[in-house]
Amino acid sequence: MSLWVDKYRPRTLDELHYHDQLSARLRSLAASGDFPHILFYGPSGAGKKTRIMCTLRELYGPGVEKLRIDQRVFVTPSNRKLDVNVVQSNYHIELTPSDVGMYDRVVIQDILKEIAQTQQVDLNAKQRFKVVIINEADALTRDAQAALRRTMEKYMNNMRLILCAGSTSKIIAPIRSRCLLVRVAAPTDDEMSKVLHHVAKKERFHLPDPASDAIISSSSGNLRKALLVFEAMKMQRPDLSGDLDVAKPDWETYCGKVADAILSEQSAQKLLEIRGKLYELLSHCIPPTVVMKTISERLVEKVDDEVKKQIVHWTAYYELRMRVGSKKIFHLEAFVAKIMMVYKNYTLMGMMDDIDMF
Amino acid sequence: MPGDARSSKGPSPSSPSSSSKTVSKMGPPPAKKMGSLSSIQAKLNFSARPSTGSTTIQTKNAEDRKKMPPPTLTAKAVPVVPSSSRAPNISSKSAPSLGASTKDKGRANDNLEIMDDEDEAFEATIKALDSTSGMMWADRYAPTNEVDLAPGKARLKKVKGWLHEALYGHPPNTAPQGESLERLRDKVRKYRRILLLTGPAGAGKTTSFRVIAQEMGLDVVEWNEAIEERSLGGGFDRESPVYKLTSFLSRNSFTPLAMTQSSSQASSSRPKARPRILLLSSIPNVSHLPTKEAFQAALLSFCQSYTSSSCPLVIIYSSVGSSGRAEESWMDRERGSTDGITEILGKDMRDGPWSTEVDFLPLAPSFAVRALNRILPLAVKSPSDRPPASALQLIALTCNGDLRSAVNSLQLLCSRVAKQDGRKRKRDDEELNSKSKAKGRGSQGGKGAKLDLSDQLRAVLDVVSRKEQSLNLFHSLGKIFYNKRVTDPGIEEEDRELYSFVRAMPEPDGLPSHLKDFERSRSMVQIEAFIPTIPVDTSSFALWVHQSLPAYCTDVDQVGAALDDLCSADVMRTEEDIWQSSTHAIAYALHLTIRGVQMALPSPVPRNRQKIVKPQFFESYRLSRINTDKLNYGAAYLTKKAIAASAKLAGAGGAPSVDDPPWGGMIPKDVIATEMLPMMIKIQSASKTPLLPSAVQSLAMPPYAMLTMGEIELRANEDISQELSELAVGEEESEVVDTSVWVDESDNAPQEDDALAGDDIENWD
Numbered sequence A: 001m002s003l004w005v006d007k008y009r010p011r012t013l014d015e016l017h018y019h020d021q022l023s024a025r026l027r028s029l030a031a032s033g034d035f036p037h038i039l040f041y042g043p044s045g046a047g048k049k050t051r052i053m054c055t056l057r058e059l060y061g062p063g064v065e066k067l068r069i070d071q072r073v074f075v076t077p078s079n080r081k082l083d084v085n086v087v088q089s090n091y092h093i094e095l096t097p098s099d100v101g102m103y104d105r106v107v108i109q110d111i112l113k114e115i116a117q118t119q120q121v122d123l124n125a126k127q128r129f130k131v132v133i134i135n136e137a138d139a140l141t142r143d144a145q146a147a148l149r150r151t152m153e154k155y156m157n158n159m160r161l162i163l164c165a166g167s168t169s170k171i172i173a174p175i176r177s178r179c180l181l182v183r184v185a186a187p188t189d190d191e192m193s194k195v196l197h198h199v200a201k202k203e204r205f206h207l208p209d210p211a212s213d214a215i216i217s218s219s220s221g222n223l224r225k226a227l228l229v230f231e232a233m234k235m236q237r238p239d240l241s242g243d244l245d246v247a248k249p250d251w252e253t254y255c256g257k258v259a260d261a262i263l264s265e266q267s268a269q270k271l272l273e274i275r276g277k278l279y280e281l282l283s284h285c286i287p288p289t290v291v292m293k294t295i296s297e298r299l300v301e302k303v304d305d306e307v308k309k310q311i312v313h314w315t316a317y318y319e320l321r322m323r324v325g326s327k328k329i330f331h332l333e334a335f336v337a338k339i340m341m342v343y344k345n346y347t348l349m350g351m352m353d354d355i356d357m358f
Numbered sequence B: 001m002p003g004d005a006r007s008s009k010g011p012s013p014s015s016p017s018s019s020s021k022t023v024s025k026m027g028p029p030p031a032k033k034m035g036s037l038s039s040i041q042a043k044l045n046f047s048a049r050p051s052t053g054s055t056t057i058q059t060k061n062a063e064d065r066k067k068m069p070p071p072t073l074t075a076k077a078v079p080v081v082p083s084s085s086r087a088p089n090i091s092s093k094s095a096p097s098l099g100a101s102t103k104d105k106g107r108a109n110d111n112l113e114i115m116d117d118e119d120e121a122f123e124a125t126i127k128a129l130d131s132t133s134g135m136m137w138a139d140r141y142a143p144t145n146e147v148d149l150a151p152g153k154a155r156l157k158k159v160k161g162w163l164h165e166a167l168y169g170h171p172p173n174t175a176p177q178g179e180s181l182e183r184l185r186d187k188v189r190k191y192r193r194i195l196l197l198t199g200p201a202g203a204g205k206t207t208s209f210r211v212i213a214q215e216m217g218l219d220v221v222e223w224n225e226a227i228e229e230r231s232l233g234g235g236f237d238r239e240s241p242v243y244k245l246t247s248f249l250s251r252n253s254f255t256p257l258a259m260t261q262s263s264s265q266a267s268s269s270r271p272k273a274r275p276r277i278l279l280l281s282s283i284p285n286v287s288h289l290p291t292k293e294a295f296q297a298a299l300l301s302f303c304q305s306y307t308s309s310s311c312p313l314v315i316i317y318s319s320v321g322s323s324g325r326a327e328e329s330w331m332d333r334e335r336g337s338t339d340g341i342t343e344i345l346g347k348d349m350r351d352g353p354w355s356t357e358v359d360f361l362p363l364a365p366s367f368a369v370r371a372l373n374r375i376l377p378l379a380v381k382s383p384s385d386r387p388p389a390s391a392l393q394l395i396a397l398t399c400n401g402d403l404r405s406a407v408n409s410l411q412l413l414c415s416r417v418a419k420q421d422g423r424k425r426k427r428d429d430e431e432l433n434s435k436s437k438a439k440g441r442g443s444q445g446g447k448g449a450k451l452d453l454s455d456q457l458r459a460v461l462d463v464v465s466r467k468e469q470s471l472n473l474f475h476s477l478g479k480i481f482y483n484k485r486v487t488d489p490g491i492e493e494e495d496r497e498l499y500s501f502v503r504a505m506p507e508p509d510g511l512p513s514h515l516k517d518f519e520r521s522r523s524m525v526q527i528e529a530f531i532p533t534i535p536v537d538t539s540s541f542a543l544w545v546h547q548s549l550p551a552y553c554t555d556v557d558q559v560g561a562a563l564d565d566l567c568s569a570d571v572m573r574t575e576e577d578i579w580q581s582s583t584h585a586i587a588y589a590l591h592l593t594i595r596g597v598q599m600a601l602p603s604p605v606p607r608n609r610q611k612i613v614k615p616q617f618f619e620s621y622r623l624s625r626i627n628t629d630k631l632n633y634g635a636a637y638l639t640k641k642a643i644a645a646s647a648k649l650a651g652a653g654g655a656p657s658v659d660d661p662p663w664g665g666m667i668p669k670d671v672i673a674t675e676m677l678p679m680m681i682k683i684q685s686a687s688k689t690p691l692l693p694s695a696v697q698s699l700a701m702p703p704y705a706m707l708t709m710g711e712i713e714l715r716a717n718e719d720i721s722q723e724l725s726e727l728a729v730g731e732e733e734s735e736v737v738d739t740s741v742w743v744d745e746s747d748n749a750p751q752e753d754d755a756l757a758g759d760d761i762e763n764w765d
Helices: A020-032 A048-060 A097-117 A142-154 A173-178 A187-204 A209-221 A224-236 A250-264 A268-283 A288-302 A305-324 A328-353 B003-010 B015-028 B028-034 B034-050 B050-060 B071-077 B086-101 B109-127 B152-169 B178-188 B205-215 B241-252 B257-265 B290-306 B330-345 B346-349 B366-381 B389-398 B403-417 B422-439 B455-465 B470-481 B495-502 B515-518 B528-531 B538-552 B554-573 B585-600 B616-653 B670-685 B710-717 B720-728 B733-747 B750-758
Strands: A040-043 A067-076 A081-088 A092-095 A130-134 A159-165 A180-183 B194-199 B219-223 B274-280 B313-319 B355-359
Touching: A020 A180, A040 B330, A048 A130, A048 A159, A067 A097, A067 B616, A081 A097, A081 B071, A081 B470, A092 A097, A097 A130, A097 A142, A097 A159, A142 A159, A142 A173, A159 B355, A180 B515, A187 A209, A187 A224, A187 B003, A224 B670, A250 A268, A250 A288, A250 A328, A250 B670, A268 A288, A268 B366, A268 B538, A288 A305, A288 A328, A288 B495, A305 A328, A305 B050, A305 B554, A328 B538, A328 B554, B071 B274, B152 B178, B152 B194, B152 B205, B152 B274, B194 B205, B194 B290, B205 B313, B241 B274, B290 B346, B346 B470, B366 B389, B470 B528, B470 B538, B470 B585, B495 B554, B528 B585, B538 B554, B538 B585, B538 B616, B554 B585, B616 B670
Parallel strands: A040 A159, A040 A180, A092 A130, A130 A159, B194 B313, B194 B355, B219 B274, B274 B313
Antiparallel strands: A067 A081, A081 A092
């Protein structure tokens, strides 16, 4: 069995459900024979990868789907060995150099040199160049990006780069200017509902509108998440009717409950209790920044306007410190304590106006 | 001559030259091992023995003494520890002739004279104190049978079972029937190639193995890096240690030929010849990459080249991080303990089926006490010379689970205790009894205060163990959390002195009115004096403070303020540049931690029996590392599956099939952790179709329940001393706690165990 999110992934540019203009442009680019380096960017779950794969298929035909996975070993100047998983076909190679952290420069240099120095051997290939897909390009170090920049100029003949990033803000200007920037925006609600209904039709059942609305509103423009939630809901409640309970990931529910706990009582005891929950989240590999963001979003939903500003302010403040610091729990907890203080002061002030609050 | 009696016991200064050989054999190793200890010991021993020597001089050479320098000096010149082989030689040769002419000779002869005269005295001393006989007790009184071994029974059983399986192909006490034995034997033995004994130094790895091997009647062949083989052409053979190891493994991996035959013939009964087992207790320098590769390759080929006559290998590896030491940060400790050995053995070994790891934990104090109690009667014959039981306990507590160091400490302690004459000791005991009664609640805090120890003994122990400080963790945390200030009502007796001292300091100027919020009365914690007594590093200390902090606060504002300072301190020295950041930053961070928390805490802190608890951080960190591995495994699984499906799709010539989705590209780790896996687990549990490998299932979050304080409260109810021993030592029991954490999670994935059981050993062929 495979997930719907995989099963109904479009394979060609024609099958894509939204951003038609973009699809048309990509198609003409692939046909022109003058394919540039491209930087795809846009939020998670908007369909960047899908579009990249479709473009590749447009460039090389179905042969590009014949994949294999390799584990490459790179040796750093300090003689450390790095294992990098690489997915490749005869025409392209895909890698995530940021997996190796500060050594990504080595990986970039070695891989690109290797690709660039080998000519395309397949005479039937539609294109003379190979494509290198670099995932999470915005997580590359500056060194790696600088290395990338040199190679982009040098080996243009044999190789094209496709970078995939969340945003362009962390990509150095020289690279941005050497790439064609392609923004893949998150799908609108209508577009998402179109996709959901398409899937429902393929799976041969009817998707009631309230269900589709609930899914869309809970997934905030992330189509991957929407499809996962959709499938989970369908599995849990096959008729998708009545009192809908959107199947959220457990950790999100967790964060929501932490937020509720913060608002329910502001005391040292409650803080201890919340600490246990935070530890639980962290030990399940949920990134601390995501935890903080989710809690904060939930809080903002629930409080009065005057407090919202404060919450956002302190979230930003503690997230910055958390990135620098090493013990994430300190910062998460300090954030929680701060919100408690703010909220407590607010309710105490409120008490002066309105005694009935208690 | 009393030499005969002594020669068996070990070296003694006046042994005849015939016994000097044994002396020289036994002499050097202890001296080498003792290292830094020996210097201290020499001093202590010295003060114990030469006193007897000097009395003999007084009687015999009274005349001489007038011209001579004080005998203590000369006695010092004589090697004090009788492990030296030089002294007895000289003395035995020269004694008869020189006896009369001492007076005319210089100092050198006087030495000899003293040596000679001292003989009898020495004899007596040695009999009284076995401690001076030049061998470390840890070696001398090493256990010889399994009952006496200090590590936990479960581990020993594991080691024993493994050895048995590796040699005979079935667990001990279960003799399979003749038919299946033959078949099973090779199958089992094939995967019992390497046994890893890991654990901190002094946990009893080597000793346990040796004792078990001896009891099982095994022939242990040890590889030693230090062996220099001389080649035929003269000069040293300069082949690299790894090469030697490789050839050692290939040379010795088979039992001697004669035995091969006997074992293959005697099918069901035990082979008569002693089975052979290889032991690797030192590992080549694996920080050198080619060496490491060669080492790993050697091990791998050793594992793969199994025949029914090859013998298993035991690797003993002391993990670097010893728990609870102040010098190491928790990060090093975490990394050192688990990554160490797998890093060294390499991925193939770790993933392969050949090796089994038995991890020895640091010894729990109770175990260490038992071991010390076993040694003590053997070492010190007369009960009156033995140190009190409380001293043993203290040694056991401070040894950080290192039994070897505990025994060394005991030896050193006894060498001193024995010197004091009985009467004085008695007086000491009385003194300390009365003292401890008067003290009431332990003003020293920590565990040491509860033990009855005289100050003198404590001082000795301080020298002996040098770890006495580590008793003060709870004491130092308490100092911070109780946040005593001069204005507190009801000054306690123990604080009187400090109180008047702080009182006597000049009063600081008051703050202006807009800063009145920050005004606090003077603290009783003298920070400059306090900081050196903190037994753990800054980073761990912050974690301890953080964990117990909320319990001592009355209001969330106080917690918030203190946490803010902890955060600021945390930012000063970050994980990434832990080596680059200046050492001052650590000091600043510590100051900020202490001062910030003291500023934030209420004054006076309400005392309602709050307890200091162990940071959850370590457990959480450990879990997150386990889960990260699982996550990586899950990600790899998804990628592989997707690629296989995609390749099928391409092979099908573009005809869309239902179950082969196209390749959607690599998915970032965060997305897998936050979106893919949680949702897949949900879908899977609803649809009852497996989507993920069983190992990944446990990544599911346990249900959110507001009352998950169980673990904390449980620990909080425990005695503080219990906590301490857990800090210093991972007890056997702590394993039970670990598993209980997992119970609720593994409940979600009952198929996990099944799947593991289903992992047929044959899959590896």
